[in-house]
Amino acid sequence: MKRKSTKIRLTTGEVVFSCVNYLVLTILMLICLYPLYQVVVDSISGPGAVMRSNGMLIWPKDVHLDAYKIVFSNPNLRTGFANTLFYMFFGTGLQFLNVCLSAYTLSKKNLMLKKGLMIYFTVTMYVGGGLIPFFLLINNLGLMNSRWVLVIPYGYNVWNTIVMRTNFNGIPDGLREAATIDGASDFTILFRVLMPLSGAVSAVILLWGAVGYWNMWFEPMIYLTERSKYPIQSILREILIDANEQLMAGAGQTTVKFDPSTRSAANTLVKYANIVVCTVPILVVYPFAQKYFIKGVMIGSLKG
Amino acid sequence: MWHKLKLDMRRNYQAYLMILPSVLLIAVFAYFPTYGIILAFKKFKPALGVFGSPWVGLKHFRDFLSSPYLWRLVRNTLGISLYTLAVGYPLPIVLALLLNEVNCLPFKKTVQTITYMPYFISTVVICGMVKSFLGYDGVLNEIIKALGGAGNVSWLSEPKYFQTIIVWTGVWQGLGWNSIIYMAALAGIDQQLYEAAKIDGAGRLRQIWYVTLPGIAPTIIIIIIMAIGSLLSVSSDKILLLYSPLTYETGDVVGTYVYRKGIKGAEYSYSEAVSLIDTVVNFLLLTGANWLSRKLTDTSLW
Structure with missing residues (x-):
């Protein structure tokens, strides 16, 4: 909704209000994006770095794509x-x-x-x-x-x-x-x-x-x-929720080997790479189809 | 009468042919399974089939109503619903109000696109992230450590955090999406009201209080009433993926209990009795809410 700004001067109160508003909304966007960002960053980092930081890397470290090699060969x-x-x-x-x-x-x-x-x-x-x-x-x-x-x-x-x-x-x-x-x-x-x-x-x-x-x-x-x-979500459930390691490791179809000392972190990396591969397609499509999805909500709300 | 119907059938045979597949599918997959309600009054033996199995009257109902699970399921279901009602309903309204005050259109569009996004992440992926982030060596503990806390909690194994996890991940996922309906209501408010309020000397906050909120009040009321109508039907998707015997105490709801007893434990009759009680209570609640909605707002489901 557009409101014509006919005012020339803004009162102090309005300026404060706007600043707080923009700040709150920006923080909210960061909260929405953070989990996905963390998943992406960890998935392309080295297992050693991920293990030392317990998965909380702010920037990618020791970048490599082994986890994705495993995912794509699964x-x-x-x-x-x-x-x-x-x-x-x-x-x-x-x-x-x-x-x-x-x-x-x-x-x-x-x-x-x-x-x-x-x-x-x-x-x-x-x-x-x-x-x-x-x-x-x-x-x-x-x-x-x-x-x-x-x-x-x-x-x-x-x-x-x-x-x-x-x-x-x-x-x-x-x-x-x-x-x-x-x-x-x-x-x-x-x-x-x-x-x-x-x-x-x-x-x-x-x-x-x-x-x-x-x-x-x-x-x-x-x-x-x-x-x-199984559809993709069932495979994902086994990997992410049941932590089926054999399935995670590409069911023996890959040549990528992680150092045994960082095995649990490596498993996390593979899980995250799976998440990225299975989430990116829909997130790429969604902004283009957004208006139809929203239209769906409006149609659906007619009942309630 | 029959003659007329025959004529109608003949003249419109194409139209009737078109609806036939749906009619058949509904007969098989919607109407036919309702016979299963009698399962609740029988002791089901697969060899004898539903109809051949012996009657046991209200035994399963008595068993459930006197079992300790009844109280646990009611407590958890109500707990999660009320918790959701308390945070999951006001927050989208607040978001819509904040967005409504943004004049910079590109910023507004960006916020909308990003906050709607989590809604499109699949349940399995969300639960996978929750499991990983909230584990003993997960990101949440790391953040707490960075802030000076102990950070040694295994969040998903502690019954006292389980409902909070379910509710707040739901908020994360649905906050933006659920604000759409309020954004639409906001778009319908007459702009002249704002002009008038400004001339009367109302600031931004007063405009929100006296113009915006009354403008979307009907939507807010309807959504709350409908939420009350579904107070006892908690979606069990995320719970099924995240709970464990450690957290049954606070996480078990009707849906998960029926799944565990019925599908996994093959206690078909007993779990159908539980499910039947749930259906009846839900139906009464929904009817009540619908009646209330019609009285108060002239809007209703039927």
């Missing part, structure tokens, strides 16, 4: 990335397709079952059986340890459907009517008339869907048993 990390892309692509894709299709139906005029379907959809937002029956269901369906367990059960989304439906309702009816008169089918109207006008909402839904898959770790933990199917 086959588990590569399969993790590939798996995450697989889940992200099919999961977000299936969900988005179903969201568009069902939102279209729910926004169509003169449909006898529309109200019933709407109730059928919305009730699920408030009622559910919880984790245990869902777990047993997945087991009974034979989806346990299948890649599709992270795709099919999440192939619909009621909240996004309602958002998309609201968006379709906001598009002038005249467009649909004109297309109908020209003999367009429902599918044509959706994909040729409505979707080209729904770019922003689509971006929001797709981006949040992708972020959801990027962060997913709990579901893979309980539904997947083989490491070859």
